[in-house]
Amino acid sequence: MPRPITATIHLSALKHNYAIAKKFSGSAKVWAVVKANAYGHGLAPALRAFADADGLALVEVDGAVKIRESGWQKPLMLLEGFFHASDLALVQQHRIDVAVHCHEQIDLLEQAHLTPPVEAGHRINVHLKVNSGMNRLGFKPAEITRAYQRLVAMQSIHVVDLMMHFANADDEFNPVLPVAEQIRRFNEAHRLLGNTLETSLANSAATLLNRAVKNDWVRAGIMLYGGSPSRAAAADFGLLPGMTLASELIAIQSLEAGESIGYGSRFIATRAMRIGVVACGYADGYPRHAMDGTPVLVNGVRTRMVGRVSMDMITVDVTDIADAKVGSAVTLWGRGLPVDDVAQASDTIGYELMCAIAQRVQIIVDE
């Protein structure tokens, strides 16, 4: 048997969360974002759970091809577009929509001399990216007209919509770059192109928190997996955990007051304690930054991690959990313990924890 650590993927929860995304999106269509191996949940389970999605979006070209080959017929988009000229044949063959965010990508499109399509539906669908202040990908409003004109000059290209990404959707009135300022810049770009294109602005945070944001396509990511995009609890939005990371106690140590645990002797027992050793470490994807006190469930009882996270183990306080023994069930996050609670105690976000699930963690699909 593999080590006793498993990630159970709850298909019903993923389906439920997609329904929540639809509800919060009003009349907008929803891209289910499945990049990064569906945020660690696995592409295959995600495809089953999001069968009703209006479209699927990701950043991996090879992943997109796999999705088409699995029979997905609805829209499919590469959120960063293509990376190399050699991607274009795949994009055309598999009818994969692409974001276009820089002139270098348009150069590649022009140089490819793509066969003009026989039918309009076979053109490459382009989602033109506006840099409205994130300063990561996209054209600033002042550059958008030239980018657009270069694209529409090619018969093989169809510009579907204008897309942007929020830097601070979880912090609407951010003093450096408030949500309203990004919308203002985006609207300027939209206006420069005649206000006719469809639009896609909102990620999970904007969908859940900035209800005034209007767009035709929402890009739902973290919320589908039951993580919160803000300090609010995921449950407050009705979201359910998509993944439960679980393991077992593989040893128990009895400590006297003054004894220390693990590397660096970071934690020192303040009284006689029973310590459970869990088969889960940072090489499984558990965050090494987790501080003493990070919550964990043993036999369903909430307790705390103590001592530094090792590569293959963590140590937890089971002093007051009388029935804790070798083989006892441990929940690292998921049902009964929000991933965001663990993330907060590790100075990071649930997104990182889910994506970090290592290959050696056995995936179990909960039908």
Place this chain on the structure above:
Amino acid sequence: MPRPITATIHLSALKHNYAIAKKFSGSAKVWAVVKANAYGHGLAPALRAFADADGLALVEVDGAVKIRESGWQKPLMLLEGFFHASDLALVQQHRIDVAVHCHEQIDLLEQAHLTPPVEAGHRINVHLKVNSGMNRLGFKPAEITRAYQRLVAMQSIHVVDLMMHFANADDEFNPVLPVAEQIRRFNEAHRLLGNTLETSLANSAATLLNRAVKNDWVRAGIMLYGGSPSRAAAADFGLLPGMTLASELIAIQSLEAGESIGYGSRFIATRAMRIGVVACGYADGYPRHAMDGTPVLVNGVRTRMVGRVSMDMITVDVTDIADAKVGSAVTLWGRGLPVDDVAQASDTIGYELMCAIAQRVQIIVDE
């Protein structure tokens, strides 16, 4: 093509590092530790690089079986032993040595009523673990005699050696638990069993830093992969990077002073700047804790990461790298940029970074 991010595994460097481990180990034999997918380097490349190792050690039962099936004939050890009764058949069939660290494991061995071996060489080799203060796995000296007696009462078991693990090998005079105190406790256990068993004390840190530690088997981990187990540079020990994580710029943004980058608008340009966007994010295994200033190479020139790490991208300062453009080569760590430098800027250790390499990162074996 996949996204332009690759982890190149330098077989010659791994071989070289093993030779360094041997040199530092004197007459001791060396276990090459290949747990956690060989610290992210892949089991298959590691097996080729460590063909000369005296033994291989890991924690994954399924990995150990794979190693035997690949033809490995020399010693092979599970550092945490077996986890379930069902592992024992595999352990016996594939001649896998096991650590035994708790009475519950001995219970399983007794309950299994293993067939007494036809020849002495077919007994299960047990490495008895002493808890000398790490308080993670193992028997305290006061418990060691009983554990040993239970084991040797079984004809199917051969106790090979006593093993322990240092909590503070990188901090020899740690006030809570100095190296000498752990050695003292270990020696007590060894003496209680008659001073006849072989011993295994040293990990990479103890091997490189605590030259007074004597043992028959060294367990070399991080050093084999070119990471340092302490604040000293890996190069100071003659170690070479085993992995180079590389990617490309996929976009360039021009910022004016006062403009911000990325989520939370954490970084604000203090002057007109050129920013390169790299196809590498925390879902590739890059640490989300990386601070502004974390080193990165663009076209071989050392510069700094700025702005928060995204799931699929980081942003770097290319203001003074005139030839930086879309497609420019980026080194995240490895040759030319020690992984430990990146780890330090992310408040973690190189071990975590290597192990975190995600499945979506393409592995290239450098022969």
